Amino acid sequence: MKKAAAAARLVFIPSPGAGHLVSALEFAKLLLNRDDRLWITLFILQFPYSTASESDTSSLSSFSERVQVINLPPPQLPPTNSDTKPGMGNLMITLLENQKPRVKEAVISNLHSAPPLAAFVLDMFCTTMIDVADHFNVPSIVFFTSGVAFLSSMLHLYTLRERHDLEANDLKDPDTEVAIPGFLNPVPSKSLPSKVLNKEWEQWFLNYGRGLKRANGFIVNSFEELEPHAVRSFSDPDNGLVQGIIPIYPVGPILNPKDNGETHEILTWLDEQPPSSVVFLCFGSRGSFDEAQVTEIAHAIVNSGARFVWSLRKPPLKGSMAGPSDYSVHDLASVLPEGFLDRTTEIGRVIGWAPQARVLAHPATGGFVSHCGWNSTLESIYFGVPIATWPLYAEQQTNAFLLVRELKIAVEISLDYRVEVYVGPNYLLTADKIEGGIRSVLDKDGEVRKRVKEMSERSRKTLLEGGCSYSYLDHLIDYFMDQV
Numbered sequence: 001m002k003k004a005a006a007a008a009r010l011v012f013i014p015s016p017g018a019g020h021l022v023s024a025l026e027f028a029k030l031l032l033n034r035d036d037r038l039w040i041t042l043f044i045l046q047f048p049y050s051t052a053s054e055s056d057t058s059s060l061s062s063f064s065e066r067v068q069v070i071n072l073p074p075p076q077l078p079p080t081n082s083d084t085k086p087g088m089g090n091l092m093i094t095l096l097e098n099q100k101p102r103v104k105e106a107v108i109s110n111l112h113s114a115p116p117l118a119a120f121v122l123d124m125f126c127t128t129m130i131d132v133a134d135h136f137n138v139p140s141i142v143f144f145t146s147g148v149a150f151l152s153s154m155l156h157l158y159t160l161r162e163r164h165d166l167e168a169n170d171l172k173d174p175d176t177e178v179a180i181p182g183f184l185n186p187v188p189s190k191s192l193p194s195k196v197l198n199k200e201w202e203q204w205f206l207n208y209g210r211g212l213k214r215a216n217g218f219i220v221n222s223f224e225e226l227e228p229h230a231v232r233s234f235s236d237p238d239n240g241l242v243q244g245i246i247p248i249y250p251v252g253p254i255l256n257p258k259d260n261g262e263t264h265e266i267l268t269w270l271d272e273q274p275p276s277s278v279v280f281l282c283f284g285s286r287g288s289f290d291e292a293q294v295t296e297i298a299h300a301i302v303n304s305g306a307r308f309v310w311s312l313r314k315p316p317l318k319g320s321m322a323g324p325s326d327y328s329v330h331d332l333a334s335v336l337p338e339g340f341l342d343r344t345t346e347i348g349r350v351i352g353w354a355p356q357a358r359v360l361a362h363p364a365t366g367g368f369v370s371h372c373g374w375n376s377t378l379e380s381i382y383f384g385v386p387i388a389t390w391p392l393y394a395e396q397q398t399n400a401f402l403l404v405r406e407l408k409i410a411v412e413i414s415l416d417y418r419v420e421v422y423v424g425p426n427y428l429l430t431a432d433k434i435e436g437g438i439r440s441v442l443d444k445d446g447e448v449r450k451r452v453k454e455m456s457e458r459s460r461k462t463l464l465e466g467g468c469s470y471s472y473l474d475h476l477i478d479y480f481m482d483q484v
Helices: 018-034 054-061 088-110 127-135 148-162 199-213 228-233 265-271 291-304 329-335 356-361 374-382 396-406 431-441 447-461 468-482
Strands: 008-013 038-044 067-071 117-123 140-144 217-220 248-250 278-282 307-311 348-351 365-370 387-389 410-412
Touching (some): 018 038, 018 117, 018 468, 038 088, 117 468, 148 199, 148 396, 248 468, 265 307, 291 431, 374 396, 410 447
Parallel strands (some): 117 140, 140 217, 217 248, 278 365, 365 387
16 A cells, blocks of 8 residues: 555545446555545436445445545425326436536535645546536546446547537447447447437537546456457547547456355355356346246247246336335246246246346356346356356347447347347246247356456456556546545
């Protein structure tokens, strides 16, 4: 640990979504552990239907005396009528705009106390807070919770949209492909996020891209050994990703391998299974399926004959923006095909919420049917468990394309399945397709498994002294200290 008389304070403003907040908290711990000159003031934003909990932040509060956590009260949201469908993007914009004066006031009230303010570290969806950082004449570094290749795609697509070289309608044809600097292969439009494809998200995407372009640098939860081409693309000014060359710091994988140490009976069951024999089906904090799709998954599991752990969540009411919940025992039996639980009692378990990191870390887990959220992707790589891709929303289709086509460290169930708010899924994924993915991901002699094991070793070494992520973090700290 470095020691010096000088010190610097960072203002962290994470997005309130669980995946974003937890990553920001783990990164804050990483910084505090690495250098005792750094102090952090963390603002917690309240947001409707947030899946984050107070326990997520309490661990940071008790982690170090150099942490200050400020919980901002929830803002007043504009009223809606029964005919209005609130959009998550619009709610986020309203939340952040209402909180800007409160953040500014709180920072002012702390300016008199040491150490001096060095920079703002802003979530990828909180770039409007750059206005507050500018008021204090300090730089804003965006904490990007997805991969480097996806960051390049957002910057590149925004630039094309800004120049009027590309419109949302130009991407409607699923066979359309876009050359993106961070990818070796052209990316099909069907592998891009809905917010890029749909005209109704046009203004949101322009605001989002404009915010990214204002950043003074990017901290990315990835590592150079995983995405070497994407990282190199940012050092080429001809790519036009940013004005000139803006520093990028891939300091990942940032994750919480202990998963907060929860105890769960499923881990006891896994203790009784052979090594690498169990397929784990889990679709994130907001992943759920209707009864027709659940039936297809159940048939695929039975037909594959594989041992399994299935995290099956109950969908929210149609039109609701709330997250999924756990089924009751009665509801679980009714949503699954008749006799499924009895037929599979010796080889599998259907559960609700799952301690995902601990399941992936278990030696019995041999494959992961995943929505390809970036945190889940990093966990699977870190623990050497190959993924069968089944994206749902956000950037997950792009992640699936990256894993299967670019990096070749995942097998494909689907690359273009997507779930739209208020609309539902774009198609039904059939049992035979799912079964094929389960069989492929459990192949103990497959090339994908070998590549994932190799990348797992690199993901651990990069965090150690001499590794790329370790060095990038040192450069980032030097940058922060240069600001005071």
